[in-house]
Amino acid sequence: xxxxxxxxxxxxxxxxxxxxxxxxxxxxxxxxxxxxxxxxxxxxxxxxxxxxxxxxxxxxxxxxxxxxxxxxxxxxxxxxxxxxxxxxxxxxxxxxxxxxxxxxxxxxxxxxxxxxxxxxxxxxxxxxxxxxxxxxxxxxxxxxxxxxxxxxxxxxxxxxxxxxxxxxxxxxxxxxxxxxxxxxxxxxxxxxxxxxxxxxxxxxxxxxxxxxxxxxxxxxxxxxxxxxxxxxxxxxxxxxxxxxxxxxxxxx
Amino acid sequence: xxxxxxxxxxxxxxxxxxxxxxxxxxxxxxxxxxxxxxxxxxxxxxxxxxxxxxxxxxxxxxxxxxxxxxxxxxxxxxxxxxxxxxxxxxxxxxxxxxxxxxxxxxxxxxxxxxxxxxxxxxxxxxxxxxxxxxxxxxxxxxxxxxxxxxxxxxxxxxxxxxxxxxxxxxxxxxxxxxxxxxxxxxxxxxxxxxxxxxxxxxxxxxxxxxxxxxxxxxxxxx
Numbered sequence: 001x002x003x004x005x006x007x008x009x010x011x012x013x014x015x016x017x018x019x020x021x022x023x024x025x026x027x028x029x030x031x032x033x034x035x036x037x038x039x040x041x042x043x044x045x046x047x048x049x050x051x052x053x054x055x056x057x058x059x060x061x062x063x064x065x066x067x068x069x070x071x072x073x074x075x076x077x078x079x080x081x082x083x084x085x086x087x088x089x090x091x092x093x094x095x096x097x098x099x100x101x102x103x104x105x106x107x108x109x110x111x112x113x114x115x116x117x118x119x120x121x122x123x124x125x126x127x128x129x130x131x132x133x134x135x136x137x138x139x140x141x142x143x144x145x146x147x148x149x150x151x152x153x154x155x156x157x158x159x160x161x162x163x164x165x166x167x168x169x170x171x172x173x174x175x176x177x178x179x180x181x182x183x184x185x186x187x188x189x190x191x192x193x194x195x196x197x198x199x200x201x202x203x204x205x206x207x208x209x210x211x212x213x214x215x216x217x218x219x220x221x222x223x224x225x226x227x228x229x230x231x232x233x234x235x236x237x238x239x240x241x242x243x244x245x246x247x248x249x250x251x252x
Numbered sequence: 253x254x255x256x257x258x259x260x261x262x263x264x265x266x267x268x269x270x271x272x273x274x275x276x277x278x279x280x281x282x283x284x285x286x287x288x289x290x291x292x293x294x295x296x297x298x299x300x301x302x303x304x305x306x307x308x309x310x311x312x313x314x315x316x317x318x319x320x321x322x323x324x325x326x327x328x329x330x331x332x333x334x335x336x337x338x339x340x341x342x343x344x345x346x347x348x349x350x351x352x353x354x355x356x357x358x359x360x361x362x363x364x365x366x367x368x369x370x371x372x373x374x375x376x377x378x379x380x381x382x383x384x385x386x387x388x389x390x391x392x393x394x395x396x397x398x399x400x401x402x403x404x405x406x407x408x409x410x411x412x413x414x415x416x417x418x419x420x421x422x423x424x425x426x427x428x429x430x431x432x433x434x435x436x437x438x439x440x441x442x443x444x445x446x447x448x449x450x451x452x453x454x455x456x457x458x459x460x461x462x463x464x465x466x467x468x469x470x471x472x473x474x
Contacts, residue, residue, distance in 0.1 A: 145418060161404060
C-alpha cells in the first residue's frame with residue numbers, strides 16, 4: 001500500500017518531487033491567499049461587537065490551526081524517519097520546524113494584538129494561550145537540539161524523539177478550550193454540523209486557511225530542497241545540478 | 253538473569269552514595285530557591301501560602317534538572333554504558349533500574365525534605381498532604397521523561413542548558429495539574445481528578461519511556 005512512497009527515501013527522488021510540487025504550492029498560495037486576504041480584510045462585513053478588529057481572525061485562526069498542523073506533520077516525519085530510517089524524513093522534519101515556529105509566533109502575536117482591544121490585555125495566562133506558548137518552546141527546543149549535533153543524521157534522530165515526546169501537547173492545545181473554562185473562546189469553525197461563524201465571514205476564513213496551508217507547504221518545500229542540497233553536496237547529481245545552474249560547488 | 257539487574261541496581265546505588273556532593277547539591281539548591289521567595293516577596297504568611305505550591309513545584313523541577321545530567325553522564329564517558337548495551341541483556345530493563353535508582357537518590361530525599369518546605373511557606377496540613385501526593389506521583393514522571401532528554405544530550409558538551417530548554421516545556425502540564433491539586437486542597441475541594449491525570453501521565457511514561465530512553469541512548473552512542 002505504501003510502496004509508492006519508498007523511492008522518495010532517496011534524496012534525488014525527493015528533490016525531484018519537491019520540484020514537481022513546488023509550482024502547485026506557489027500557485028495555490030497566490031490564488032487562495034490573495035483572494036482570502038483581500039476578501040477578509042476589505043470586503044467581509046465587520047462584526048457588530050468587535051467592529052474592524054474582527055479582521056485579525058483571517059490571520060490569527062489560520063496561523064493557530066497550522067501551528068498545530070505543522071507540528072503534527074513534523075512529528076509524522078519524525079516517526080517515519082525513526083521507524084524506516086529515512087534520511088529524507090528527518091530532513092523534512094527539520095525543514096518544517098522553523099516554519100512551524102514562525103507560524104506559532106504569528107498566532108501568538110496576532111492573538112495578543114487581538115486580545116488588547118477585546119479583552120483589554122495583551123496577555124493572559126489562559127490555558128489556550130499557555131499551551132500555544134509551550135508549543136513555541138517545543139519548536140525552539142527541537143531546533144536547538146538539532147543544532148548541537150555535528151552529525152546531522154544523529155541530530156535528526158535526536159530531534160525526532162523530542163518531537164514525538166512533544167506530541168502530547170497538541171491535544172492539550174486543541175481541547176484546552178473544552179477542558180478548562182477559558183477566556184479564549186471555544187472552537188468556532190471545526191464543528192462538523194453548523195459553524196458558529198456567519199457565512200460572509202466563514203468563506204474568506206476558510207479560503208485563508210487553505211491559502212496559509214499552501215504557503216506553509218511551499219516554504220517548507222523550499223527549505224527541504226535547500227536542506228537536501230546542503231547535505232548531499234558531495235553527490236554527483238547535486239554537482240551536476242549546480243553545474244547546470246552555473247554554480248561551482250567548490251566555492252560553497 | 254535477575255542477578256544482573258540487581259547488580260546494576262547495587263552498582264548504581266553505590267556509585268550514587270560515593271558522590272555525595274552531587275547528591276546533596278540539588279537538594280541544597282532546592283532549599284535555597286524555596287527560601288529565596290519569603291525574602292523576595294515578603295514574609296506575609298497569607299501570600300506565601302498562596303504561592304507555596306507553585307514555588308515548591310518549580311523549585312523541585314529546577315533542582316531535578318540540575319541532578320538529572322548525572323543519570324547517564326559518567327556511564328557514558330567511562331564506557332560502561334556501551335558495555336551494558338553490548339551485554340545482550342534487555343536494555344529497557346537496565347534503563348528502568350537506573351531510573352529507579354536515580355529516583356531513589358534524588359526524589360526520596362526531596363520527599364523527606366518536603367515537610368520542611370511546606371512549613372517554610374505556611375502551608376496547611378491538607379495542602380501538605382496534597383503536595384506530598386503530587387510529588388509522589390510527579391517525581392517518577394520527571395525522572396522518566398527527563399531521562400529521555402538526558403539520553404539525547406549525554407554526548408553533547410555542556411548539554412545542561414539545552415536539557416533545561418528541552419524539558420521545561422514538557423513539564424509544564426505536570427506543573428499545572430500538581431499546583432491545581434494543591435490549590436483545590438487549600439479550598440477543601442476534592443483533588444482526586446488532578447491526581448488521576450498525573451497518575452495517567454505517569455502510567456503512560458512507565459509504558460513508553462524505557463523504549464524512548466533506550467533509543468535515545470543508542471542515538472547518542474551512534
